[in-house]
Amino acid sequence: MSTVADVRSEELPTLLITPPSRWIPLELSELWQYRELLYFLVWRDIKVRYKQTALGAAWAVMQPLFMMVVFSLFFGRLAKVPSDGIPYPVFTFCALIPWQLFANALTESSNSLIGNQNLITKVYFARLVIPIAAVLSGLLDFLIAFTILLGMMLYYGIVPGWPIVALPAFILLAILTALAVGLWLSALNVQFRDVRYTMNFLVQFWLFATPVAYPSSIVPEQWRALYGINPMVGVVEGFRWALLGKSQPPGAMLWVSVLVVSALLVGGLYYFRRMEQEFADIV
Amino acid sequence: MSAISCELLSKRYAIGQRERYRALRDVIAETVSNPFRRKRKPESIWALKDVSFDVSQGEPVGIIGRNGAGKSTLLKILSRITKPTEGQVLIRGRVGSLLEVGTGFHPELTGRENIFLNGAIIGMRKAEIVRKFDEIVAFAEVEKFLDTPVKRYSSGMYVRLAFAVAAHLETEILVIDEVLAVGDVAFQRKCLGKIDALSHSGRTVLFVSHNMQAVRSLCKEAIWLEQGQLKAFGPSAKVIEKYLDAAGRNEKSGDLDARLQAMPADSSFRMNYVSLEQDGVTASTVLSGKPLDLVLGYSIFKDTPGFHICVSILDIEGSLLIETIHNGHAEEPPLVKAGDYVSRVSFPAEFFASHAYEVGILPSIASVRNCWPRPLTIPFAVEASGKVNQAYPGYATPAKLAPLLDWKTERLSKPIESAAATVTNASR
Numbered sequence: 001m002s003t004v005a006d007v008r009s010e011e012l013p014t015l016l017i018t019p020p021s022r023w024i025p026l027e028l029s030e031l032w033q034y035r036e037l038l039y040f041l042v043w044r045d046i047k048v049r050y051k052q053t054a055l056g057a058a059w060a061v062m063q064p065l066f067m068m069v070v071f072s073l074f075f076g077r078l079a080k081v082p083s084d085g086i087p088y089p090v091f092t093f094c095a096l097i098p099w100q101l102f103a104n105a106l107t108e109s110s111n112s113l114i115g116n117q118n119l120i121t122k123v124y125f126a127r128l129v130i131p132i133a134a135v136l137s138g139l140l141d142f143l144i145a146f147t148i149l150l151g152m153m154l155y156y157g158i159v160p161g162w163p164i165v166a167l168p169a170f171i172l173l174a175i176l177t178a179l180a181v182g183l184w185l186s187a188l189n190v191q192f193r194d195v196r197y198t199m200n201f202l203v204q205f206w207l208f209a210t211p212v213a214y215p216s217s218i219v220p221e222q223w224r225a226l227y228g229i230n231p232m233v234g235v236v237e238g239f240r241w242a243l244l245g246k247s248q249p250p251g252a253m254l255w256v257s258v259l260v261v262s263a264l265l266v267g268g269l270y271y272f273r274r275m276e277q278e279f280a281d282i283v
Numbered sequence: 284m285s286a287i288s289c290e291l292l293s294k295r296y297a298i299g300q301r302e303r304y305r306a307l308r309d310v311i312a313e314t315v316s317n318p319f320r321r322k323r324k325p326e327s328i329w330a331l332k333d334v335s336f337d338v339s340q341g342e343p344v345g346i347i348g349r350n351g352a353g354k355s356t357l358l359k360i361l362s363r364i365t366k367p368t369e370g371q372v373l374i375r376g377r378v379g380s381l382l383e384v385g386t387g388f389h390p391e392l393t394g395r396e397n398i399f400l401n402g403a404i405i406g407m408r409k410a411e412i413v414r415k416f417d418e419i420v421a422f423a424e425v426e427k428f429l430d431t432p433v434k435r436y437s438s439g440m441y442v443r444l445a446f447a448v449a450a451h452l453e454t455e456i457l458v459i460d461e462v463l464a465v466g467d468v469a470f471q472r473k474c475l476g477k478i479d480a481l482s483h484s485g486r487t488v489l490f491v492s493h494n495m496q497a498v499r500s501l502c503k504e505a506i507w508l509e510q511g512q513l514k515a516f517g518p519s520a521k522v523i524e525k526y527l528d529a530a531g532r533n534e535k536s537g538d539l540d541a542r543l544q545a546m547p548a549d550s551s552f553r554m555n556y557v558s559l560e561q562d563g564v565t566a567s568t569v570l571s572g573k574p575l576d577l578v579l580g581y582s583i584f585k586d587t588p589g590f591h592i593c594v595s596i597l598d599i600e601g602s603l604l605i606e607t608i609h610n611g612h613a614e615e616p617p618l619v620k621a622g623d624y625v626s627r628v629s630f631p632a633e634f635f636a637s638h639a640y641e642v643g644i645l646p647s648i649a650s651v652r653n654c655w656p657r658p659l660t661i662p663f664a665v666e667a668s669g670k671v672n673q674a675y676p677g678y679a680t681p682a683k684l685a686p687l688l689d690w691k692t693e694r695l696s697k698p699i700e701s702a703a704a705t706v707t708n709a710s711r
Contacts, residue, residue: 012455017363017372040403048391122386123405124363124378192307280365281296 020277026269034126041133045108046140060141061148064096071096075213084215086244090152094243095212095236097149101142102174102232103203108134109182110199113190117283127276128269131186135179142171153243163242163249170238177231177261183268187275190283211236216253228256231264284375286340286456286487287361292370294331294356294511330356332511333370338489338504340375340455343482345498345519346491347526348508354491355460357508358382361489362458376455376487379406383460385445390434394425394444397433401448415451422473423447450477457481459490472678475501495523496637496667496679527568527666539661549654551587552646555580555623559642559661567662571637571685572669575630579609579644582623589616589649594628595658597641598683604640605684616649633687636680637667 031038053059068089075081076088083091112134113120113127120127153160189195210232211219219227227233228250234257237250250257331353338344346354359365361372362380387404388397398419402412412419420426423444425436433441459478479501482488492498498505498519505519507526514529515522543557560576561569569575579592596605609626610617643658671685672678 012376015363015374015378017360017367017374019368019370020366036409037403040400040409044389044392044400047396048389051391119387119404121364122383123380125404125406188307192310194307277366280359 020274022274023270024273024277026273030126031128031132034129037125038129038133038136041129042137045133045137049137057141057144060144064093064100064145065148067096068093071213081214082218084217084240086158086240087156090149090156090158090244091215091240092213093149093152094239095210097142097145098170098174098235098239099207099210099212099232100145101138101171102178102235103207104138104141105135105175105178106182106185107199107203108138109178110185110189111196112182113186113279113283114193114196120283121280127279128183128272131182131272132179135175135182139175149243158244160243161245163245165242166238167242170235170242173231173238173257173261174235176265177235177257180261180264180268183265183272187272187279190275190279206230206232215240225252225256228253229260231257231261233257284340285337285373286342286375287336287338287489288373289334289336290370290372292331292334292357292360292367292372293329294353294360294365295327295329295368297327329511331360331367331508334508334511334513335370336506336513336516338487340487341482341485342504343478343488343490343502345502345505346489346508347493347495347498347505347523348514351510352508353511354508355382356511358458358460358489358491361456374456377406378456378458379452379454380458381405381449381452381460382458384442384449388433388441388445391432393432394429394436397444398448401445402451405449405452406454407452419447419451422450446474450474453481453486455485456487457489459488461491461493475678494679495527499523543659546655546659549646551584551648552590552654553582553584554644554646554659555582557644557659557661559663568664568666569635570668571635571665571671572632574632575635575663577628577630577642577644579626580624581626581646583619583621586618586620587648588618589651590619590646591616591649592626592644592646593658595643595645596630597643597660599639599641601641602683631686633669633671634684635665636671636682636685637665638683639664 050057055062071092072089076083076092081088109131112130116130119125119130185195185199209230216224216227216233216237234250234254238254241249334353334357346357348354356365358380359382360367361374362378362382364380364382385397385401387401389400392400398416399409399412403409407415420429423440423446425440425444428436428440433444436444475497478488478490482501488501490498490502502519504517505515505522506513507515507522509529515525539557543554546554556578557580558565558578559569560566560578561573577594581592583590591611592609594607594609595603597603607628609628610619639662641660641662643660645658646654648654667673667679669687671687672680
């Protein structure tokens with residue numbers, strides 16, 4: 001028989017289990033305890049995705065690439081949408097990459113609790129790990145697509161300036177936006193299963209409300225700050241500013257985006273924590 | 284010091300809550316059509332009601348009760364998967380729960396990958412998994428298939444690997460739901476041994492089982508739940524006795540008589556009563572250490588050649604184990620004269636294993652007809668109490684029957700050299 005360490009002498013943590021309450025503390029420190037589980041869930045998602053699809057990494061690239069071709073043809077060539085003096089393909093691709101990161105992360109995280117119901121009903125862990133893992137597992141796809149963007153920039157001879165150091169902040173903003181909305185939707189999705197059918201519509205609608213195919217400069221000056229209520233506006237314009245150099249720095253619009261995301265995220269965390277008390281009973 | 288103290292723990296489920304989720308569409312439609320009516324409270328049931336108990340640290344506790352008694356709900360609350368509706372639990376120590384083997388196993392991933400994934404899911408640190416990796420692999424006996432996706436595993440290998448990971452979870456409190464019922468005999472024994480070792484190292488183990496023998500031998504104390512309420516809590520032998528008594532009482536009353544009455548009438552035969560008895564008392568749960576009698580009272584209306592009653596014993600899966608004919612030892616089919624009869628067959632002590640069985644009774648007239656279209660069946664359960672394997676109390680044999688056989692072992696005064704040499708060779 002294998003050896004089993006004795007526990008009698010240890011100081012033991014105590015835990016009080018009580019009925020659900022309306023307001024419960026976020027206890028983000030608990031999330032830190034489960035960081036290894038988070039790592040393994042991200043690792044599982046990536047590993048399985050790349051094992052199951054023959055095309056593997058190619059999928060990560062094909063979707064934004066095709067969209068770029070379509071957008072360049074219809075918006076760039078035929079509709080003559082302005083692109084702030086940047087070649088249209090690279091102008092739109094630079095926005096499509098963070099957009100894909102966001103859209104995939106949002107969809108994955110919204111469906112994540114339903115997809116992991118076997119875990120939720122059988123074992124306890126910080127439930128927040130699930131939507132967060134779903135958001136993070138899209139990062140590899142993003143990195144692969146990003147190398148394509150670098151190739152295109154090289155082709156068009158675009159050299160980014162110092163603003164590139166701000167790029168990680170915009171990536172973070174995209175992830176946090178997806179997580180903030182994903183927290184709300186994933187918890188709602190457990191309760192109301194038809195939420196997932198609204199996802200497609202939401203993502204499409206959001207795409208056209210975001211300056212992916214067009215520059216935000218076509219929005220009248222006095223409305224720009226209001227436009228920033230859509231946090232992806234700040235992300236996309238931030239990407240263009242950091243990488244392509246020619247656009248205006250996002251300014252006020254960005255701060256509105258950051259504010260909106262912070263509010264959504266904090267609200268989403270509290271909502272999620274409150275709803276998670278019942279996940280196992282209704283999922 | 285108590286590791287777990289439950290105070291008036293209750294859990295309510297809305298009826299149908301588990302089956303059907305709501306659609307946002309419905310909620311909107313309801314609100315639009317009846318904006319002012321208060322939402323009706325859905326009907327609900329108490330899966331647990333006012334359950335209170337204290338478990339001391341290092342105490343293995345068995346939880347018994349029928350299906351739907353609230354055992355799993357209790358485990359789910361203790362392992363923090365779901366919250367109680369009322370009451371509270373104070374827990375000292377980290378809780379690990381094994382409500383299922385292989386939670387989160389992914390079929391596409393290899394055995395090695397799943398060990399890490401599953402380990403992390405049930406709450407092990409990566410360093411801990413790395414440290415115990417070889418031990419887990421050895422325990423599961425899957426060394427050769429570590430880099431094969433588990434979807435190619437046989438079900439036995441899959442379960443062994445899953446349990447092996449779980450068995451190496453070493454939290455102070457372990458909550459286990461009937462995961463012992465996996466794998467082959469040798470593996471089951473290994474699992475029971477592991478649980479025993481865990482509880483001897485000061486860990487508190489709570490486990491649900493239908494295997495009374497395992498509960499009795501592993502647990503000092505047992506909890507008996509019935510319809511969400513705590514029926515008994517105390518020394519496991521006593522609680523199990525009460526539980527089995529009640530189970531027996533519930534089943535014997537009226538039910539068998541009603542089924543006997545429902546059997547179609549026959550022109551030359553009528554069964555008047557049927558009874559399964561031990562120590563002269565009707566019982567549906569019996570002990571393996573005492574003989575078991577089947578008593579049949581019947582009437583024959585006219586002289587019938589070739590009339591016989593066939594009695595069979597089936598296991599819980601319906602496999603036929605024994606068949607015996609009440610006058611089958613005669614040299615040729617006898618003529619059974621009109622009259623009232625009582626036939627009694629006795630199954631010897633030390634014969635059944637501790638399982639659930641069914642006895643089937645079918646009267647027929649040879650080469651003419653069966654008097655009933657199907658056999659009358661009586662379920663019964665056997666509890667181990669005899670001498671078979673009593674030296675190994677944690678071990679419940681999966682064998683269908685467990686007769687006490689006549690073993691003779693003698694210690695030889697002088698070792699047989701050639702035989703000893705053969706053994707050494709073979710074991711190499």
